[in-house]
Amino acid sequence: MSEVLDATAPSLVTAPDLKPLLTVSGLAKHFPIRSGLFRRVTGQVKAVDGVSFTVNAGETLALVGESGCGKTTTGRALLRLIEPTAGTVEFDGVNLLALRGEALRKMRRRMQIVFQDPYGSLNPRMTIGAAIREGLIVHKLAEGAAADARVKALLDEVGLRAEYATRYPHEFSGGQRQRVGIARALAVEPRFLVCDEPVSALDVSVQAQVVNLLRDLQRDRGLAYLFIAHDLAVVAHMANRVAVMYLGRIVESAPRSSLFSTPLMPYTQALLSAVPVPDPRIKRQRLLLPGEPPSPANPPSGCVFHPRCPHPAKDAACAAIVPPLEEKAPGHFVACIKQTPTRVAWDVQRAAGGTKPPERYLPLLQDGVRA
C-alpha cells in the first residue's frame, strides 16, 4: 500500500507540475494500402498525421471527433499497443518509443487503458477476480492473500461487491462490466489512463454513474486521463481541456470553458451546433455541414476541412496552405488561416491564390451552447 501513497500523494498536495506528465509530439500512424497481385504498397492511410499534446498529472484531456478522425488510433499508438510511424511520446521524463522488453512492461504499469466494450476485453472463462489479479501477479505487486485483499479493495473502490470476484463477465450488466474494466486498469496503480469511449455503450442512467466514478477516482488517486469520446456533452462534464480531431489532425484545442463558449474552428462550431439539446423549447438553427468527412487515404490538400468549411473567407489559399495550430487566445489553439488573428500573413495567403482576407467568424452566440 505504501506504493500507492508514493505514487499519488505528491500530485495531490503540490501545484500542477510545470513539466507535463505526458508529452506527445508529432505522433503519426500510417497504415499501408496494398493492392495488385503482389500486394505492393500503393498508398498510405494517414490515420494519425502529426498530433502533439501534453497531459498534466491529475488532469483530463479530452480527445473528441467523429468516426475515423484518428482519436482511438492516437490513444493506442501512444501506449504502443500499435507501433507509431513517427513522433515521440515522453512519459514522466522517459521516451516511451525507445523502450523495449522489461523496461516497456514496467512503464506500462503506469499507463493503462479502459476500453469502450469491456466485454470484448475480458476473458469469458476467467472470473473477474482472476482478471483483476492478473495485473498484480504480472507486475509482482502482490500475491496470495495479499492479492485477494487488493482485489476486494479494488472492487469496493469501483462500487462492486467483494463476492463478485468469483463471477464471470457474462453475469454482469454493461455498467458493472465497465466498473470491472476500470478496477482491472487500476490494479497496477497507474498514474495515467487512456479512457477510450468508456461510457458510449452505456444507457444514460448508468453512464452518469460511470462518469461520476471516473471523476471520484481521479480526485482520490490523482489520476490523469486521456478521455477519448465522441459525445461532447459527456466531455463537458469530464475534461479540463479539449482537443478536437478531424482527419488525423488536431484542429482545435482549448480549456473546456473557452472551447464550449467560443469555438473558433468552423468544424468545432458545426460539431457543437449538431448536438441535439434535450429541451424542446430551444429551437436552434444548425450549422449543417455538407457531405461527409473525406477518406484519410486521400485527404484534401491544405486545410483538410476546407471542402466542407462554411467560413465566409474560405478561398483558394485554404486548399494550398496547411494551417498551423496557432494560439489565438490564451491556451486556445486553432488550425485556421482565415480565423483572425493569424500569423499566416495576408501576402502569403494572396500568393497562394487567396482572395478573401481573414476575418472573425463566430456563427454561434457567445453563450452558444449554454442551453
Next chain:
Amino acid sequence: MTASNAATSDPLLSVNALRVYFATPEGVARAVDGVSFTVNAGETVGLVGESGCGKSVTALSLLRLVPPPGRIEPGSSIRFAGNDLATLPTEQLRQLRGNRLAMIFQEPMTALNPVLTVGDQVAEVVRVHTNASRAEAWDRAVEMLAQTGIADPAARARQYPHELSGGMRQRVMIAMALILEPQLVIADEPTTALDVTIQAQILELLREMRDRTGLALLLITHDLGVVAEMASRVIVMYAGEIVEEAPVNALFDNPSHPYSEGLLAAIPRLGDLADRLRTIRGTVPSPTAWPSGCRFRDRCQYAFERCATEAPQLLPVAPGHRARCHLIQEPHRRLAGVNAHAAPAAHAAHAAHAAHANVPPTGVAL
C-alpha cells in the same frame, strides 16, 4: 408542432394491451407487457427508454417482425387503417408493409441486402406494391434517392450497400421507407449509429420528408435530445410498460414519473460544467423477473410501502399527460420520501429549466 393537432377522429394507429413474451431457458421474458397507445395522422411520437425497456420489441411487433421465440400474445390488438395487424393474415400484412406502413432500422448495413444494388432494393419496393415496369420503378428509385439528398443518385443507385458510408446507407433506408408515401413510418434508433454531424443531416431530412408528405412518425430512441427536437408527444417505457405519456413540453417541464425525472436529470448537457451528474441507482431488472408492485421501486428515491404491494396504474396528471405512479395520488410523498441530498438538486434543475424558457434561443446562427 404541438399536441393540438391530435385529431378528434380515429387515430391512425391504435395499440391496445400489447403483450410480447419470449420463452427463454430462464423463464418467460415479458419484454412488452400490456402497452396501449395511439398515433394520430401526421403526428410525431417519441418512444423512449433505456436498453431492455421494450421499446424496440414494441416497434418490431407493430410490423409483426418479432424474432422467435418472441410471440405477440392473444388479446393484443394493433389497429391500423381498419385492420388488426396482430391477427391479419400474412399476405394482407405484406400488402401494408412498405406501402402504407414502413420501418427504418438502426443499422442499415444489416437491413439492406448486401448482394443487390441499392437502386434495385429501392425499386423493388415499387415493383412489389405497384404495377410499375422495371424501368419506371428504377427511375422512381433514382428520383427518390435524389430527394434524400444523395449526390449523383444515378451512379449511387448502381452501388452496393458496402460501398456507401453509414449516413448514405441510412438515406437509402429512408428512400426505401418513404418511396410509396406511407401514412406511418416507424423509425427505430434511426441515427444512433451515426456521427453527430451526420445525425443532424438525417434528422433534418426526416423532418423535411415529414412536413412534405404529412406522414406520421413513431420515433424510437434512447436520446432525449432527439426527442426534444422531433416529437410533439412522448411515451416513456420502463420494464415493458409505459410509465409516462405527455406532450413534449410537459414531459420536459414537469416529468411526473420518478424514472422520467431521473432520466432527464442524468443527461449530460453541453454548457453544464457541473462536476457530477445525477444518477439513477441500480440497473434495469431482468424481463424474466420484473419486481412485484411498481417495477421501478428498487431504483426510486421516493418509494414507500404501497409501491411494493400494489402495481400503479397510468393516472392522469393533466390533459394528455399520464404517469404510472402512486405519487400522482399521494403527491406529499414526493417531498417526504425523498433522499435528503437528491431533492434540492432535482428542484433546482427544474427551476433552472423554467428560467431558461424565456431566454433567447441559444446556438442560433446570427
